[in-house]
Every structure is written in C-alpha cells, then in structure tokens.
Amino acid sequence: KAGVTQTPRYLIKTRGQQVTLSCSPISGHRSVSWYQQTPGQGLQFLFEYFSETQRNKGNFPGRFSGRQFSNSRSEMNVSTLELGDSALYLCASSRSSGRTGEQYFGPGTRLTVT
Amino acid sequence: GQQLNQSPQSMFIQEGEDVSMNCTSSSIFNTWLWYKQEPGEGPVLLIALYKAGELTSNGRLTAQFGITRKDSFLNISASIPSDVGIYFCAGRNFGNEKLTFGTGTRLTIIP
Numbered sequence: 037k038a039g040v041t042q043t044p045r046y047l048i049k050t051r052g053q054q055v056t057l058s059c060s061p062i063s064g065h066r067s068v069s070w071y072q073q074t075p076g077q078g079l080q081f082l083f084e085y086f087s088e089t090q091r092n093k094g095n096f097p098g099r100f101s102g103r104q105f106s107n108s109r110s111e112m113n114v115s116t117l118e119l120g121d122s123a124l125y126l127c128a129s130s131r132s133s134g135r136t137g138e139q140y141f142g143p144g145t146r147l148t149v150t
Numbered sequence: 151g152q153q154l155n156q157s158p159q160s161m162f163i164q165e166g167e168d169v170s171m172n173c174t175s176s177s178i179f180n181t182w183l184w185y186k187q188e189p190g191e192g193p194v195l196l197i198a199l200y201k202a203g204e205l206t207s208n209g210r211l212t213a214q215f216g217i218t219r220k221d222s223f224l225n226i227s228a229s230i231p232s233d234v235g236i237y238f239c240a241g242r243n244f245g246n247e248k249l250t251f252g253t254g255t256r257l258t259i260i261p
Contacts, residue, residue, distance in 0.1 A: 079251040080151040092248050095151055126192050132247055139249060141192035145200050
C-alpha cells in the first residue's frame with residue numbers, strides 16, 4: 037500500500053509570495069492533518085480535514101489555510117510569506133475511525149523563505 | 151504552541167546498550183504514540199498505546215502508557231546503528247485527530 041505522498045519536496049519562495057503544498061493520503065484514509073516543524077517550536081498542529089471539512093485548527097494566523105478534495109487529497113496554502121514560515125511542512129493521514137489514533141506521515145515539504 | 155516534555159533531550163550510547171526515554175504532560179491523553187524521525191524524512195510510527203497501564207512491544211522497542219495518562223515511556227533494547235534518529239512522543243484524545251508532540255530525544259550511537 038502506498039504511503040502518504042507530498043509535493044513538492046523542496047520549495048524556495050520570497051517574502052510576500054504565496055505557496056501551495058499538496059498531500060495525497062494513504063488509500064482509504066479520510067482524515068488529513070498538517071503540521072509545521074521548526075527547530076525552535078518543534079512539531080505544531082496546523083489543521084485537520086475530514087470529508088472536505090476542517091474539523092480542527094491549531095493556533096496559526098489566517099495566512100495559513102487548507103482544503104480537502106472529495107478524493108481526500110489535501111492542499112495547504114500560505115499567503116504573504118514571512119521569513120519565519122521557513123519550515124518542514126508535514127502531512128499525516130489516518131482512518132479517523134473511533135478510537136484509533138494512528139497517523140501516518142509523509143516525507144514533508146521543506147519550505148525556505150528568503 | 152504546546153509541546154510535551156520529553157527527556158532526555160539527547161543520548162549518546164554505544165551499540166548494544168539499552169535506551170530509555172520518557173514523555174510527560176500536564177494534561178491527560180487517551181492515546182500515546184511514539185515516532186522516529188530521520189533526517190529529511192517525516193516521522194515514522196513505531197508504537198501506539200490506547201489504554202492506561204498498557205505495555206506494547208514492537209521488536210526491540212517497548213512502550214508503556216502511564217497509569218496517570220499523563221506520561222509514557224519508550225525503551226529500546228540492544229541498540230543497533232539504524233536506531234539513530236530523533237524519537238518523538240505524541241498525545242491524542244478521542245474524537246480529535248490533533249497530535250501534541252514532545253520535544254524529541256536525539257539518539258546517537260557512538261562507534
């Protein structure tokens with residue numbers, strides 16, 4: 037079974053630009069979560085989508101947004117990029133069925149803002 | 151954002167040694183997960199724990215869900231070179247996919 041895939045793997049953007057990252061979950065997984073990983077803050081939850089609806093949101097500014105499509109694929113968008121947005125952005129998928137809390141991560145997208 | 155307290159922050163051990171690390175939280179969780187991350191990759195799920203007091207093994211790895219539901223422990227026996235990486239704990243509550251991660255333990259094996 038294919039794992040979680042993320043594209044692109046690496047991205048370099050300039051301050052003020054916007055960026056869109058893509059995530060394809062494991063087949064059959066309906067929940068997609070996004071995390072930001074930085075050396076200073078560690079792994080921080082951005083938001084989670086299930087059946088095309090945002091169910092949970094972390095403590096990030098409105099410049100960070102996302103969406104989920106009917107095939108469970110998800111995108112996240114960051115507008116008006118700041119230097120501090122440089123990070124590894126990770127996507128995780130899960131079945132989201134009852135108790136099971138097993139989330140599986142993709143390889144991440146390394147975003148560098150210059 | 152919130153991070154769970156994980157200790158030790160780093161470990162330098164020799165091949166063949168056993169490793170222990172732990173994770174503590176100020177709030178309870180219904181699920182504890184342990185992940186390993188290698189450079190340039192996403193975290194890989196090692197063990198999932200669903201019940202207070204539960205002890206679960208995955209090969210040389212053994213993890214426990216603390217009785218208070220505010221902590222968890224991971225042990226690695228007879229370490230080998232491929233165990234090198236950063237180990238993260240993560241807590242989750244039922245009905246919420248949000249994972250709260252620990253600060254990580256970096257494991258280095260000294261030749």
